[in-house]
Amino acid sequence: MTTEVxxxxxxxxxxxxVKSGSMFARRKERLQAVAGVTxxxxxxxxxxxxxxxxxxxxxxxxxxxxxxxxxxxxxLFDGHDISAASHRELAPYRRRMQMVFxxxxxxxxxxxxxxxxxxxxxxxxxxxxxxxxxxxxxxxxALVGLNPEHYNRFPGDFSGGQRQRIxxxxxxxxxxxxxxxxxxxxxxxxxIQAQILNLLAELQVELGLTYxxxxxxxxxxxxxxxxxxxxxxxxxxxxxxxxALYERARHPYTRxxxxxxxxxxxxxxREHAAIVLTGDPPSPVDPPPGCRFHPRCPRARARCTNEEPxxxxxxxxxxxxxxxxxxxxxxxxxxxxxxxxxxTA
Amino acid sequence: xxxNGSPGPDGLLEVLDLTVSFNTADGxxxxxxxxxxxxxxxxxxxxxxxxxxxxxxxxxxVVGLARGARTTGRALFxxxxxxxxxxxxxRAVRGRGIAMVFQSPMxxxxxxxxxxxxxxxxIRAHEPVPRARARTRAIELxxxxxxxxxxxxxxxxxxxxxxxxxxxxxIAMAISLNPRILVADEPTTALDVTVQAQVLRLLRRLQDExxxxxxxxxxxxxxxxxxxxxxxxxxxxxxxxxxxxRELFRIPSHPYTQGLLRSRPRLxxxxxxxxxxxxxxxxxxxxxxGCPFNARCDRSIELCxxxxxxxxxxxxxxxxxxxxxxxxxxxxxx
Numbered sequence: 001m002t003t004e005v006x007x008x009x010x011x012x013x014x015x016x017x018v019k020s021g022s023m024f025a026r027r028k029e030r031l032q033a034v035a036g037v038t039x040x041x042x043x044x045x046x047x048x049x050x051x052x053x054x055x056x057x058x059x060x061x062x063x064x065x066x067x068x069x070x071x072x073x074x075x076l077f078d079g080h081d082i083s084a085a086s087h088r089e090l091a092p093y094r095r096r097m098q099m100v101f102x103x104x105x106x107x108x109x110x111x112x113x114x115x116x117x118x119x120x121x122x123x124x125x126x127x128x129x130x131x132x133x134x135x136x137x138x139x140x141x142a143l144v145g146l147n148p149e150h151y152n153r154f155p156g157d158f159s160g161g162q163r164q165r166i167x168x169x170x171x172x173x174x175x176x177x178x179x180x181x182x183x184x185x186x187x188x189x190x191x192i193q194a195q196i197l198n199l200l201a202e203l204q205v206e207l208g209l210t211y212x213x214x215x216x217x218x219x220x221x222x223x224x225x226x227x228x229x230x231x232x233x234x235x236x237x238x239x240x241x242x243x244a245l246y247e248r249a250r251h252p253y254t255r256x257x258x259x260x261x262x263x264x265x266x267x268x269x270r271e272h273a274a275i276v277l278t279g280d281p282p283s284p285v286d287p288p289p290g291c292r293f294h295p296r297c298p299r300a301r302a303r304c305t306n307e308e309p310x311x312x313x314x315x316x317x318x319x320x321x322x323x324x325x326x327x328x329x330x331x332x333x334x335x336x337x338x339x340x341x342x343x344t345a
Numbered sequence: 346x347x348x349n350g351s352p353g354p355d356g357l358l359e360v361l362d363l364t365v366s367f368n369t370a371d372g373x374x375x376x377x378x379x380x381x382x383x384x385x386x387x388x389x390x391x392x393x394x395x396x397x398x399x400x401x402x403x404x405x406x407v408v409g410l411a412r413g414a415r416t417t418g419r420a421l422f423x424x425x426x427x428x429x430x431x432x433x434x435x436r437a438v439r440g441r442g443i444a445m446v447f448q449s450p451m452x453x454x455x456x457x458x459x460x461x462x463x464x465x466x467x468i469r470a471h472e473p474v475p476r477a478r479a480r481t482r483a484i485e486l487x488x489x490x491x492x493x494x495x496x497x498x499x500x501x502x503x504x505x506x507x508x509x510x511x512x513x514x515x516i517a518m519a520i521s522l523n524p525r526i527l528v529a530d531e532p533t534t535a536l537d538v539t540v541q542a543q544v545l546r547l548l549r550r551l552q553d554e555x556x557x558x559x560x561x562x563x564x565x566x567x568x569x570x571x572x573x574x575x576x577x578x579x580x581x582x583x584x585x586x587x588x589x590x591r592e593l594f595r596i597p598s599h600p601y602t603q604g605l606l607r608s609r610p611r612l613x614x615x616x617x618x619x620x621x622x623x624x625x626x627x628x629x630x631x632x633x634x635g636c637p638f639n640a641r642c643d644r645s646i647e648l649c650x651x652x653x654x655x656x657x658x659x660x661x662x663x664x665x666x667x668x669x670x671x672x673x674x675x676x677x678x679x
Contacts (some may be wrong), residue, residue: 050535052538052539052540053508053537087350153670159625160396161625163627173493177535189395189396189564189626190395190564190566190605190608190609191395191604191605191608191621191622192395192620192621192625193608193609194608194609194610194621194622195621195622195623197610197618197619197621198618198621201618210347216537216538218538218612219567219610219611219612220610222612223610223611223619224608224610246612256538256539258612259542260538260539260541260542261567261612262539262541262542262545262565262567262568262570262571266384277491277539277542280508280509280510280540
């Protein structure tokens, strides 16, 4: 794997206006879904992005491919700043980055034939004659494991797994460099998930793709990712090579997230009992001051309540492993070792 | 048809040879085909399967919630066959005898009434208690399942709760009448892992405190591994394998169970190719003859497409471990 950078995110912020208060005393507030994210995506790698509902992972993904406009910050694709590019200026970049969505039912128009759905990118970008397009589409169908003879069928004739293959065929039609996969297997049954994960891995090798892979499923993310970033309330809590993150997580939130995954081997009880976080993530409309995780963190101290930790590498962790925590966990240390602080809500 | 052993002294629910089918425009859908299971007091039975395996319909039929279904078989609960009860008699069983928690709280909670009001109605529908007493109990229950400041949140509407809180409110409602059996149908599927851990811990605590038996219906093998004492694996309406949790995960016998366990990426293993199960589940309208898994099975033999194997004890194993596979029943090696 090369370390050539394909996408650079610089302090990306995405805000949405929200209305709150009663019908008569409307207040306009801003929800910061993404609150200053800086990271690089290397060419040919898979970067996993994990976090709970509402942490901003899908919003960040949509900012990367400019399906959403940024509120602040920059997105550089192959060295070019596309964060303020106009629709027309974006067109050449759109060919190079595509997206695969979670819901294989909602993301395909049920009234259009599958061949024409997969052929959309060719039509939109004016590539090839009609007959040539049909051949190209059928090649794509074969590539993703669909029967090319099913060209004229409708999405409703396909199962969930096959529909996801249709979405993938459409995404790779223009031979993009980057594919943002937003929960691509979450809606699929276990036996079908593995088929799609294998297909994505094969296509990555064959077409030299770079993936930004978003999922709430930590086992899936570990399987596919070279590096993993953990998001919490709009910010990156920790980022590291996959193995380091799963073996030597520093951030208390990462540890809690990992320990909450049900143990797969029922006899071999995990040495660390599940760290059950209390409560839900706080609202991004009114994020807590200091470290955003402090109200749920068993390790929180006074400093955590007023000073926001920066995402930095610790000595001994290597430059690839960065943590945003004032009191990161050392090797072998567990959250349970730490006496309750009294700050926790 | 192989039957489960008779229910032991702790037997609570015994389902025998259950079939459930639906008339649809496309033909007769045979959703459940000859499934039997037992549930003992204080135990958790995990029913695991993919979409269309019949795992939800089987229990819905038992409590009379599978609308428009044609059901045969027997479901013995406290000496009565639930499948022979009238709608009115069943309504009395639901709630007090067998309560349910579903995946989507919004399918069970009315959006326009406060949460507490709905719990009060539920209690008063089954027990003649004054409104004020029922309200006090609703507050206690909400506190019990971990809703902060229940005396205030009791008057909130469903939209004012987060997803995890709604799921806990649902559990509060389900346990409000102290049911003998709690049917939890994908109770944590819509939740984040940290909230899922809270809800699973809550269910285990309720079981320890009240001896409630739980039927945990899920597609998530991790949840089953964490929660269940016994596991029933369903596929295309049939029981494929049934075993105590430990046996199922350590020495899975049925090729489908083995395939499921292999196809799952694991937190403690990295990279490589996943061993996917090729193909997809069969249609339940006119399902194929023989073992429903045979078209996707890499070890199928001639017999598999000809006749359906019965769910029989796996040789050389604990007697509670049963598998419906010709490989173990025709002398072939595994």
